[in-house]
Amino acid sequence: MTEAPGFIFYIIAFLLVIGPLVFVHELGHYAAGRWFGIKAEVFSIGFGREIGGITDKRGTRWKFGWLPLGGYVRFAGDMNPASQPSPEWLSLPAAERAQTFQAKPLWQRAIVVAAGPVTNFVVAILILAAFALAFGENRTPTVVAGVAAESAAAQAGLLKGDRITAIDGRGIETFNDLRRYIVMRPAETVELTVERDGAEVEMTAQIGVRVEKDRFGNEYKLGQLGVTPGEPVQVEIGLLGAIPAGLRMTGNVIQGTVDGLGQIITGRRSVEELGGPLRIAQVSGERFVMGPTDFAFLIALISINLGFINLLPVPVLDGGHLLFYAVEAVRRKPVEPQVMEWAFRGGMVAILALMLLVTFNDLGAFGVWRNLAGLIG
Structure with a gap:
């Protein structure tokens, strides 16, 4: 049995996985927004207080937050979590308002929101396509x-x-x-x-x-x-067949993720198998030790899951926004602001509850609860 990597190594490997994947996810949102003429005020990797950054000539603040568990792009006009028009938005000068997220047509807003998860899928497809090209x-x-x-x-x-x-x-x-x-x-x-x-x-x-x-x-x-x-x-897979092969492998991973969630929901698989940041850090460190091929494959898997999770129809996530846009398209008018506000509050509570659950599971996998029980006993 090989000795597990140390804690610091886990953290470094985790950042090497999550950092670039969060960056490309947010870059997808940013690029789509810029394509449609939306001004980005902040591009952040990590949450919380800024620990460093720069402001570009377009006025976008590129920064790092102290909590490296995600990131965000804040577009001009994002004055509430649901990105809906507000009195503050209506008071903006016409030229500034035209560059805001809310000013764009529904289809453009939907593309901007979907661009983040889609970019994660593209990254995974390219990695897996390279594997198919190299190994068949x-x-x-x-x-x-x-x-x-x-x-x-x-x-x-x-x-x-x-x-x-x-x-x-x-x-x-x-x-x-x-x-x-x-x-x-x-x-x-x-x-x-x-x-x-x-x-x-x-x-x-x-x-x-x-x-x-x-x-x-x-x-x-x-x-x-x-x-x-x-x-x-x-x-052997040629250059023309590499992308279709990458698509097939990505589809297989998504199918496996859906199957696994279905098993947890129906009780055939324990909810304890849901892992969070600590488990990802552990696996990242272990795969890094195993070599660049295993580490690159892990990056592809996590990129797929990051895209998949963000497309779930949960308010706060990209999929939640897309769900409301779909409702707006059917109704031909936006969902009422108070409905959106309560939905996003509920979504935030659900996400926080899930984070607590997976963290509890991660600590259990590391033996924390077992050791505490031993100390108490």
């Missing part, structure tokens, strides 16, 4: 080359030569598709669709469980079917 893409078919004795596959009745075409109605094409689905569902019951001798066969499998420990001592409970693939099929 594994397209080993789902033909069973071997079945482990007394495994979930053996008990379900899978045989050598069977081709698994779907699980729980979801079509699969490669062994990696099969592996991704199975590892997330330890001890669950799944329905397999199998092609055997030209006929379609349906069967039920109770996924097995295996516990793996990585080089840093972290344990993971994974699902196991008990089948082995045939000869690996690794396909």
Whole structure:
């Protein structure tokens, strides 16, 4: 077992991951706003009191906040959290008001808001496309080359030569598709669709469980079917095929995130698995030690999740703004300011509650609660 990196190393690795990803996210908002002629007053990496920054010739203050857990762009006219017109906004001179966020058409405001998460997805797609270009893409078919004795596959009745075409109605094409689905569902019951001798066969499998420990001592409970693939099929990806490959891999990560959230919501997976900044810092440090390839892949994963989370329809997040814009488009008038205000208050409470939960989980993963219980006992 490799000794885990030190605390300072965790922090440095965390900043190397989160800092650039927050920057490109906010840069997406900034670039879209500038394209539409909206003045940006502040571009901040981190929250809270400024610890350093500069003001450019356009009057934008580029700064760092002392709490490096996010960032923001404040456009001219952002005088309330919902970015709605206010008496203060109406009192601005016409020339200044024309450069504010509220003065722009609904479709332009929606693009500015969506540009942040979209930029995160673009970053991830480019990283994963580079991996596909460098290493190729594994397209080993789902033909069973071997079945482990007394495994979930053996008990379900899978045989050598069977081709698994779907699980729980979801079509699969490669062994990696099969592996991704199975590892997330330890001890669950799944329905397999199998092609055997030209006929379609349906069967039920109770996924097995295996516990793996990585080089840093972290344990993971994974699902196991008990089948082995045939000869690996690794396909070289050319320049034209790299972006589609990156898109496919990004889609797979998003699908896995949606599946994981669904399992937590339905109680099939413990809410304790939700991690926060401390867990991200831990993983960042470990992946940094493992080398640039693992670290770059982690950056892609976190970039995807940052984009995905920001698109959730929760007030305060980008997705919440987009939801209200969709309502505005349908109603042909903005949502009432008091409704927006209460919605954003509720969204802030929800986000703070989630942050407390994941921090509690992170401290538990680090053994803080166990050690406290030992001291009290």
